[in-house]
Amino acid sequence: MGTQYPALTEEHRSFIAAQKIFFVGTATADSLVNISPKGMDSFRVLSDTRVAWLNVTGSGNESAAHVRLNPRMTLMFCAFSGKPVILRLYGRARVLHPHDADWTEMAALFPALPGARQIFDVQVDLVQTSCGMAVPFYEYAGDRSALNDWATRQGEDGLIKYRDKKNRLSLDGLPTGIFPEPPDLDG
Numbered sequence: 431m432g433t434q435y436p437a438l439t440e441e442h443r444s445f446i447a448a449q450k451i452f453f454v455g456t457a458t459a460d461s462l463v464n465i466s467p468k469g470m471d472s473f474r475v476l477s478d479t480r481v482a483w484l485n486v487t488g489s490g491n492e493s494a495a496h497v498r499l500n501p502r503m504t505l506m507f508c509a510f511s512g513k514p515v516i517l518r519l520y521g522r523a524r525v526l527h528p529h530d531a532d533w534t535e536m537a538a539l540f541p542a543l544p545g546a547r548q549i550f551d552v553q554v555d556l557v558q559t560s561c562g563m564a565v566p567f568y569e570y571a572g573d574r575s576a577l578n579d580w581a582t583r584q585g586e587d588g589l590i591k592y593r594d595k596k597n598r599l600s601l602d603g604l605p606t607g608i609f610p611e612p613p614d615l616d617g
Contacts, residue, residue, distance in 0.1 A: 432560040437478035438519075442557060445517055446475060446507055450570045454483070454550075455504040456496035456523075461602045464492035470573060474539050479554045481505070481519060482536060487545035487581055487589055487597065491608060494548055495600035497525045498607055503552055511569070514562035521554040529610040545581030545589060547597070547608065 435442070446452075452473060457463040472484040483505075485493065497503065503523040508516045526533050526549040536549045584592060597608050 432558050435557040435559075438475060438481075438554065438557055439478075442517060442559075443475050445509070445515060446473065448512075449507045449509075450573075451507075451510075452483075453506040453508075454493055455506070456493045456500075456502065458496050458499045458602075458604070461496060461499075461600065461604065462492070464490075464496060466493065470543060470578075471541050472543070476539075476551075480552065481521075481554060482539065482549055482551045484537075484540040484543065484546055485548040485550060486543055486577060487547050487593060488577070489596060490601065491547075491593075491597040491606040492600050493523075493550065494525045494597075494606040494608065495602070495604035497523045497550065499604065503550065505552065508562050508565050510565065511567060514565060516560045516562040516565070518558045518560075519552065519554050520556040520558070521552045523550045523552045525550055525607065527608060527610075543581075544578050545584075547589075547593065 451467055451469050453465055453467055455463065455465045468483060470486070474482050476482055501522040501524065503521055505519040506516065526536055527547070533549070536551065537546065581589060593608050597606060599605060
């Protein structure tokens with residue numbers, strides 16, 4: 431049976447620190463539901479009721495678009511080794527972009543990853559654990575370097591053009607807020 435907590439405990443923090451992957455779920459009232467796997471060194475516990483994660487450039491930008499209209503976010507961690515555990519964090523997120531005033535302060539919490547485009551700052555309302563007895567065992571073999579390599583090859587100008595083409599709108603046509611105003615791609 432699931433157990434609910436009003437905040438993260440030290441045991442939860444230790445469990446999160448040991449995980450190599452987490453999943454993010456968002457949606458608006460009318461949009462497609464988005465669930466994304468996240469990795470790299472991109473998650474931070476800021477307090478017992480606040481977490482943040484760094485989002486890098488990818489093929490979509492659903493979470494940013496959803497959070498602009500509906501700040502609900504669910505984060506899920508599950509054990510692929512050791513004791514079977516699923517840990518969910520339910521909360522309200524705000525998205526920060528490099529053009530936002532508090533970007534620099536928040537970005538300093540993470541490694542400088544090529545392609546970093548957003549940080550999600552999540553106020554945790556509920557923590558829930560449940561058994562993960564149906565989750566299979568998997569062995570961690572290492573991080574992939576392909577996304578970082580790709581972002582490095584693009585350079586800043588290439589990333590701006592890519593984001594303008596692929597990250598400005600969600601699959602449902604919702605704006606993501608990735609640019610403060612339309613970029614001047616010709617200048």
